[in-house]
Amino acid sequence: MIPVSKKNEVLKESISIYTLENGMKCYLIPKKDYISNECAIVVFYGANDISFKIDDEIYNSNLGTAHFIEHKLFAKPEGDVFSLFAKQNAEANAFTDFGKTVYYFTCNDNLKENLKTLIYMVKKPYFTNENVNSEKDIIKQEITMYEDNPDWCCYYNMLNIMYNNHPIKNKIAGNCESVEKIDEKMLYKCYNSFYVPSNMALVCAGNFNENDIFEFIKNEFSDFNNKNECSVIYKNEESNIIEKYIEAKMDIKESFFNIGYKLPKYFFKSDIKKSFAIKILSDILFGESSNFYKKMYEKGILKEPLGMDFISGKEFAFLVITGQCLFAEDVAEYIIYEFEKAKKEGIMSAVFDRIKKKHCSRFIRGLNSIDAEVMAQIEFATKNTDIIDAYDSLMEIDIDYIKDIITKGFFSKDMVLSVVKPKE
């Protein structure tokens, strides 16, 4: 099997991309000087995939099912795979977000042994009434832990005044009630529908021979040919927001805020170039060297840099700007003003060049760490691309592209503000 191999001489990085017969893609990144290896399997199934259609039948799973599967896939008849990884000197972990579930491990030696375990784990679910029930208390503690987190609460409040129907508004782990009603049948139904090779990818980085590791992976997956034609159903979502403002109170010392821009269809399932461009744009307008931040910092309104993220997927996209301060309404007004100004006056090319350079260099810095590189490649895999092409996409971005993007969204009517204030 001949892989697609790509190289970037300046970055001194390369990647080999193989496609298995069952349709699954494998991204192998050689890191010859490194001691550790990291390997991940990503399933393009996440918290948003709640209602889906199979053979003309609609199935509604409970909130938090994808996350529940993530917890319980480690369970096997012979015991917990977590311990098996530990016995093989690997550290394993997993996480779920709105659109994907990721299982991964790092190890120095025993790469094949651990790969075998990872693949076995994902191929062979073992959900029983007993092991599903015993997990519920643990997941409820996880949910409760997040409920005390003001950032988290502020974020979900924001999504709830932004979206009417789209499942992105739901918390990834669900809630205590929805989790209580999950059973092994539901886990199997969702597993069988989404854990199919064409809906998965494998990423591995470290010190190994690519062809050798690929042959091994191919062999381990040879009996995994599940197929399923299921399509996720989203209720119709209006383009407008529901409310402008939401406020909650928690036992905290300083207010948290999330400012969100609900973005139109143009931004749904954004490719990597668009995603990078929006991050560059928000850094230009609101980053630490912006005129906006200068004003906020010198007035003492903002004390720490704002957090900024652009998130897009099936049928949704939004920009979120987060921070902590007493005057969130003022910050929101200034942000509206800056967007309007940029729409009218454009952006300065010297500033664009400087910020683009910064983003390129941060991209390269990420390649220092095997973990950061694997996590980045997982993200790129969701957009069907890879680290080499992603870097080229980033390099391709010019100021006209950014200027064009500003005109496609970021209107004040689409902005919402969520604030969590201290209790009196």
Add this chain to the structure above:
Amino acid sequence: MKNTAQIFKSDKFKTAIISIAIRTKPDFYDASKNALLAKVFSVSSNDYKTKQDFTEKLEDMNGAVYDVSVIKKGDEHIILFFMEVLCIKESSLKEPLEFIKSVLYNPFVCKNAFDKNMFEREKRRLLNEIKTKRDKLSEYVVDRCIEEMYDKKGFGINSKGDYDVVSNITSEELFEYYKYIMENGIFEFIISGNINVEDVKDYIRYNFTDILYRDYKNKCEYEEFYNDEKEVFENADIKQGKLCVGFKTGICLGDDEYIPLIIFNEILGGSPNSLLFLNAREKEGLCYYINSYVYKFKGVIIVQAGIDKNEYSKTLNIIKETIKNIKNEISDDVFENAKSNIIKMYKDIEDSMPSVCDNILNNILIEKNITIEDYISAIEKCKKDDVLSIIEKVKLDTIYFISSDKEEVVK
């Protein structure tokens, strides 16, 4: 001992690191000055007066990462400059070194005081950080537990500073403190990357001359143990209680028993395969997370868990019982497995330049040169009996619990 600069070439990574550690052993008041000075160092110099000029300069250097913070390593509070710049082709790091020199030697000063505007703004930022530290609950409980364990002395002083102390520091006083640090502080330079070593060394020799080769003496301090276990409760309107249990062992980095200690900790709560994880989470479903961590310069073990407030006593009992019975749980398999997992952690250091630099700094502080290979061979040689024999040194010191309605808990 004299301080020197550790400068070495490595082209494994795509960036270079410049780290400068200013070592202090402050009292309660000077710890606050350290925190405020770090804030000033992190945003201004006379060449780049405003935060915007300062940030633009960093962005111009290919988006250099730069921060100054105070970290604690045992009783030492270290003002740490950390700068990371893109460095694919060999470089002499002239521009980034000049930048740090400007911050250090040419601060934004006016009439024997830091610029008033800048100073007041940074002070307000720090005060706000102190005021809001409880908003980060899991960091906060550990800080509070350690403060209680060491009576707010040395390792027990919060490196963020104290609200009232910071409020009273004037710009003149902080400038005096700055001059004192520049004249007496111990500066450790650690620089690594695809660098031209000779050029970097020359630059340091000619531009940081006065702070190199300073004599210092490390005072040896003995660990204090208390006979009574201390329970501290704090009330907050939160849904999940945060439990933090601090143990003292008196075994520190560099001691012979240090390796057995970290193996002990690995078995206790170092991984999802550890006894605490199995006993509290997998068997009882009490928590989503429970783990233990060794603060190596003090030999302190901190166990942390997020639990329902009604499970306080049960969880605490499980932690105590797990330690009490640990002798019986350390089978040969468990022991060998813990060893291999720790060896992996040490090997992984080589894959991260910040970790390599941190290990160098640790060696400087303990005045020994323990390489990664030394650690690995010590772990390989460690016997089960070595671990068993330190168990009795693990002494519960302080229990810190923050939750709603503490009265119900205390019953």
